[in-house]
Amino acid sequence: MTAHPRIARVAVFGGAYCQGSIDTAREHGKAPSLVGTGLTARGMVQVIDKLERALRGHQGPPILRTLSRLAVGDPLDEGDHAVLPMLAKYGLGRQTAGGFELDTFGHQCADAAREYKLWTERGRRLHWEDTMPALMLSNFASKRVLEIGPGWGCNLFRLMRVTPHARGREIEEVYVRFTSIFAKLEGVESPAIDVGGGEKLPYDAASFDWVLLFSTLQYMDIRAAVRDIARVLAPGGRLITSQPLLPVLLADLFRARWEPRALAHKVVALVNSLSYGLFGQRLWGNVASRSTSRPVYLTRRQTISMVEKAGLRFLPSLSAQQEEAREFILVAEKPQG
Numbered sequence: 560m561t562a563h564p565r566i567a568r569v570a571v572f573g574g575a576y577c578q579g580s581i582d583t584a585r586e587h588g589k590a591p592s593l594v595g596t597g598l599t600a601r602g603m604v605q606v607i608d609k610l611e612r613a614l615r616g617h618q619g620p621p622i623l624r625t626l627s628r629l630a631v632g633d634p635l636d637e638g639d640h641a642v643l644p645m646l647a648k649y650g651l652g653r654q655t656a657g658g659f660e661l662d663t664f665g666h667q668c669a670d671a672a673r674e675y676k677l678w679t680e681r682g683r684r685l686h687w688e689d690t691m692p693a694l695m696l697s698n699f700a701s702k703r704v705l706e707i708g709p710g711w712g713c714n715l716f717r718l719m720r721v722t723p724h725a726r727g728r729e730i731e732e733v734y735v736r737f738t739s740i741f742a743k744l745e746g747v748e749s750p751a752i753d754v755g756g757g758e759k760l761p762y763d764a765a766s767f768d769w770v771l772l773f774s775t776l777q778y779m780d781i782r783a784a785v786r787d788i789a790r791v792l793a794p795g796g797r798l799i800t801s802q803p804l805l806p807v808l809l810a811d812l813f814r815a816r817w818e819p820r821a822l823a824h825k826v827v828a829l830v831n832s833l834s835y836g837l838f839g840q841r842l843w844g845n846v847a848s849r850s851t852s853r854p855v856y857l858t859r860r861q862t863i864s865m866v867e868k869a870g871l872r873f874l875p876s877l878s879a880q881q882e883e884a885r886e887f888i889l890v891a892e893k894p895q896g
């Protein structure tokens with residue numbers, strides 16, 4: 560993942576991938592502005608069913624490519640323009656003079672498509688699997704693994720090659736709807752992903768050997784999440800979490816100073832980060848609403864301290880700052896006994 564230029568580019572402003580890509584595109588005014596769809600749950604299922612049929616046919620690759628471009632506001636070529644009427648017909652947004660305006664739901668579909676494309680391009684591997692000892696695939700062999708914020712589940716697909724006990728907990732139902740679609744495209748079983756927030760986990764105490772969060776913790780109520788992760792980890796079990804830290808936000812704030820939208824977004828993130836660090840609350844858009852759009856960036860010390868307060872032991876020798884992705888990977892262990 561670290562070597563992937565697209566992830567690195569998205570990470571420049573979001574410090575993240577996935578929802579971060581939406582934030583990034585929005586800030587730069589490159590991606591379509593969001594418009595509400597008023598789609599019902601049934602309507603959503605119908606649209607996703609239609610998309611699935613299209614993705615499994617000969618139109619699949621061009622649709623994935625166009626959605627991936629729309630997700631981050633990349634320029635569209637002729638091939639993309641040929642796909643746009645179909646996306647409009649499915650109700651993912653509307654065509655405009657300049658291109659295409661995705662709605663909220665369309666954005667999530669585009670995000671899932673983009674994640675799938677990135678994952679296939681990185682050899683269908685876990686992030687940092689080849690460079691970080693804590694993330695070597697063999698560590699997870701036959702283990703009980705929970706990924707919080709898996710999106711449609713790319714990492715779970717990889718983990719299922721070595722353990723039947725990998726599952727996810729994801730807050731956005733739309734992403735989870737794509738799990739079975741990509742499983743069919745890949746010819747594998749779907750991993751189990753429970754829809755809901757990672758701050759309140761519906762699992763027994765000590766029921767996992769590993770809990771993973773890739774670029775997810777910053778969107779959550781971090782204290783509550785870490786507390787519940789400590790509860791579900793078995794003694795000797797480990798937490799691995801990667802997230803951008805405060806210096807990333809400060810650097811982006813500086814870079815964003817001539818772009819009003821990007822600047823406003825970063826100022827909100829800064830105020831939220833400071834208030835979360837001090838009082839455990841975002842000043843704007845606290846948790847329950849849509850925490851994905853309100854990232855907080857803590858210092859390294861604050862992040863470690865939250866994990867330690869939850870009763871986990873920070874493992875510095877296994878943790879590392881990943882410079883290219885600009886994420887701090889923290890590894891912690893639940894003490895035995």
Ligand SMILES: C[S@@+](CC[C@H](N)C(=O)[O-])C[C@H]1O[C@@H](n2cnc3c(N)ncnc32)[C@H](O)[C@@H]1O
Nearest residue numbers: 576577578708709710730731756757773775778
């Ligand atoms: C940047 S994406 C990462 C996706 C995936 N982990 C990966 O490595 O590509 C962050 C994910 O966290 C999810 N998320 C955000 N807040 C969450 C919460 N409170 N509980 C569970 N998942 C959450 C988002 O919906 C999104 O799927």
